[in-house]
Amino acid sequence: MHTLDNGLRVAVEPQPWNPGLSFTILVPVGATSDPEERLGAASMLETWLWKGAGPRGARAFADALDALGVRRQSGAGVEYTTFSASLLPEGFSAALELYADLLMRPHLPDDAFESVRALALQELAALEDQPPRKLLGRLRREAFASPHGQPVEGERETLERMTPDALREEYRRRYGAGGSVLAVSGGVDPDEVLRIAEKHLGAWSGDAPAPPAVRLTVPHxxxxxxxxxxxxxxxxxxxxxxxxxxxxxxxxxxxxxxxxxxxxxxxxxxxxxxxxxxxxxxxxxxxxxxxxxxxxxxxxxxxxxxxxxxxxxxxxxxxxxxxxxxxxxxxxxxxxxxxxxxxxxxxxxxxxxxxxxxxxxxxxxxxxxxxxxxxxxxxxxxxxxxxxxxxxxxxxxxxxxxx
The missing domain is CATH 3.30.830.10 (Metalloenzyme, LuxS/M16 peptidase-like)
Structure with missing residues (x-):
C-alpha cells in the first residue's frame, strides 16, 4: 500500500497470469455522511457525476469509455461510493484519466438534475415491491442510533426538496482524495500503477468527512x-x-x-x-x-x-x-x-x-x-x-x- 501526498491510498495486487485488469476507486461518501435534511444525496451524486466530466459531455464521456472497452460499475452504499472498471492493461492510463475527470471535474449539469431525481424516486418506490429489502433496510435503521441506519435511497421528502445547488455543495464538501482509495488488480506492474495514479489523481485535493462512531439503540x-x-x-x-x-x-x-x-x-x-x-x-x-x-x-x-x-x-x-x-x-x-x-x-x-x-x-x-x-x-x-x-x-x- 502506498499513500500519495494528497492522502489517496493506493493498493496493487499483480496477477501475472491475468491478461486484463480491474480497478476500484472507493470514496467515503455514503448514507452515513448524508445530512438528515439531504438523505439520499450520496446516491443522487453517484448518478449525477456520470452526466459529463472534463472536456466531455455525458454521451462523449460514455463513448470514450466504450472505445477503451471499459466494463464499468458504480454505486453508493451505507459508508462509501465505489467506481469500478475492468479493461485491458494498455487502456489503464486513459481510463483512469477519465475517472479522474469524473471525480475531480464533473459537470453536474442543471439539465440532467431532474432525471437524476426521477431515478432516485423510482428506486425508492421500488422498495414497495421488494418487501424483504424494505424490511431489512428498516431493521438497520431501527438498530443503529448513529447515521449508519440512514437509508441509502433517501426519503421522498428529502429527495423532492433537493436542489442542484444543495447537491453541488455536498459534492464539494465530501468528494476528496484524503480518505479515498484506489485499488488495482490484474496484469499490472505496481510501479507503473503508482506513476499513473500520481499523474492523473495526484492533483485531487480535499478530504472526505470522517466516519461517524457507531451507536446502537436498545434491542426492540x-x-x-x-x-x-x-x-x-x-x-x-x-x-x-x-x-x-x-x-x-x-x-x-x-x-x-x-x-x-x-x-x-x-x-x-x-x-x-x-x-x-x-x-x-x-x-x-x-x-x-x-x-x-x-x-x-x-x-x-x-x-x-x-x-x-x-x-x-x-x-x-x-x-x-x-x-x-x-x-x-x-x-x-x-x-x-x-x-x-x-x-x-x-x-x-x-x-x-x-x-x-x-x-x-x-x-x-x-x-x-x-x-x-x-x-x-x-x-x-x-x-x-x-x-x-x-x-x-x-x-x-x-x-x-x-x-
Missing part, C-alpha cells in the same frame, strides 16, 4: 403493516468487527447457520418443519462494528412459529458446532475465496474495502490462513463466550410477530 421489536401474501421476518444481532481476533470464527459460525442446503436454518426451519419458503442469515459490517442479520419469508399463520425456531437455532450455536459442520463451513468459505481470486474485479473491490475498513490490504493467502487457523475448540469457545441473543426483531406484513 417493530412491525411494518403492509398488505402482502407473506410475512417477512428480520433479526439483527451484534457481532465482532472486522479485524477482531475472532472475526473468522464468527464468519464460520454464520456458514454453519446458513451456508447451504445442509445448514442449520435451512434444515430446521424449512426442511424439517416446512415453515418457510426462504430463510437465511448473513454477516454484515461497518467500520469498527460487525453484525449478523437473519431473514425469513413465510405465511401469516406460520410467522410466530418461524420466529421462535429461528431464535432457537441461532441461540443454539452457543452449545457448539460439530467437526463435520466446521469442515463443511471451511470448504465453503475457501471455495468463495478461490473463486474471488480468479476475478480481478472482485480482488480490486476486496482490496479497496480492506483499506477503508482495516487500513491495510490483505492477500488471499492471509485471509485463507486466518480461516484455517480457526480450530473447533476455538470456534466453540467463541460461541459459548459470545452467544447470539437479544436481537432486534422486525416484521412486515399483515401479522405482527412476537407482540
Amino acid at each position: 421489536r417493530f412491525h411494518i403493516d403492509q398488505e402482502t401474501e407473506q410475512v417477512q421476518i428480520g433479526l439483527f444481532y451484534k457481532d465482532v468487527p472486522p479485524g477482531h481476533y475472532d472475526f473468522y470464527a464468527s464468519r464460520l459460525a454464520v456458514a454453519v447457520l446458513s451456508g447451504g442446503m445442509s445448514s442449520r436454518l435451512f434444515t430446521e426451519v424449512r426442511e424439517k418443519r416446512g415453515l418457510v419458503y426462504a430463510v437465511s442469515a448473513s454477516p454484515g459490517s461497518v467500520k469498527g462494528f460487525g453484525y449478523l442479520t437473519a431473514y425469513a419469508g413465510t405465511m401469516p399463520e406460520r410467522a410466530q412459529a418461524t420466529l421462535e425456531v429461528m431464535e432457537e437455532e441461532i441461540e443454539r450455536l452457543a452449545e457448539g458446532v460439530t467437526r463435520e459442520e466446521l469442515d463443511r463451513a471451511k470448504v465453503g468459505v475457501r471455495a468463495d475465496l478461490v473463486l474471488s481470486g480468479e476475478s480481478s474485479r472482485a480482488r480490486a473491490g476486496a482490496l479497496a474495502r480492506d483499506l477503508f475498513i482495516l487500513d491495510r490490504a490483505r492477500s488471499l493467502e492471509e485471509v485463507e490462513a486466518e480461516v484455517m487457523d480457526v480450530t473447533l475448540e476455538r470456534l466453540n469457545a467463541f460461541l459459548a463466550g459470545r452467544p447470539y441473543r437479544d436481537p432486534w426483531i422486525g416484521s412486515l406484513g399483515t401479522v405482527e410477530v412476537g407482540a
Whole structure:
C-alpha cells in the first residue's frame, strides 16, 4: 500500500497470469455522511457525476469509455461510493484519466438534475415491491442510533426538496482524495500503477468527512403493516468487527447457520418443519462494528412459529458446532475465496474495502490462513463466550410477530 501526498491510498495486487485488469476507486461518501435534511444525496451524486466530466459531455464521456472497452460499475452504499472498471492493461492510463475527470471535474449539469431525481424516486418506490429489502433496510435503521441506519435511497421528502445547488455543495464538501482509495488488480506492474495514479489523481485535493462512531439503540421489536401474501421476518444481532481476533470464527459460525442446503436454518426451519419458503442469515459490517442479520419469508399463520425456531437455532450455536459442520463451513468459505481470486474485479473491490475498513490490504493467502487457523475448540469457545441473543426483531406484513 502506498499513500500519495494528497492522502489517496493506493493498493496493487499483480496477477501475472491475468491478461486484463480491474480497478476500484472507493470514496467515503455514503448514507452515513448524508445530512438528515439531504438523505439520499450520496446516491443522487453517484448518478449525477456520470452526466459529463472534463472536456466531455455525458454521451462523449460514455463513448470514450466504450472505445477503451471499459466494463464499468458504480454505486453508493451505507459508508462509501465505489467506481469500478475492468479493461485491458494498455487502456489503464486513459481510463483512469477519465475517472479522474469524473471525480475531480464533473459537470453536474442543471439539465440532467431532474432525471437524476426521477431515478432516485423510482428506486425508492421500488422498495414497495421488494418487501424483504424494505424490511431489512428498516431493521438497520431501527438498530443503529448513529447515521449508519440512514437509508441509502433517501426519503421522498428529502429527495423532492433537493436542489442542484444543495447537491453541488455536498459534492464539494465530501468528494476528496484524503480518505479515498484506489485499488488495482490484474496484469499490472505496481510501479507503473503508482506513476499513473500520481499523474492523473495526484492533483485531487480535499478530504472526505470522517466516519461517524457507531451507536446502537436498545434491542426492540417493530412491525411494518403492509398488505402482502407473506410475512417477512428480520433479526439483527451484534457481532465482532472486522479485524477482531475472532472475526473468522464468527464468519464460520454464520456458514454453519446458513451456508447451504445442509445448514442449520435451512434444515430446521424449512426442511424439517416446512415453515418457510426462504430463510437465511448473513454477516454484515461497518467500520469498527460487525453484525449478523437473519431473514425469513413465510405465511401469516406460520410467522410466530418461524420466529421462535429461528431464535432457537441461532441461540443454539452457543452449545457448539460439530467437526463435520466446521469442515463443511471451511470448504465453503475457501471455495468463495478461490473463486474471488480468479476475478480481478472482485480482488480490486476486496482490496479497496480492506483499506477503508482495516487500513491495510490483505492477500488471499492471509485471509485463507486466518480461516484455517480457526480450530473447533476455538470456534466453540467463541460461541459459548459470545452467544447470539437479544436481537432486534422486525416484521412486515399483515401479522405482527412476537407482540
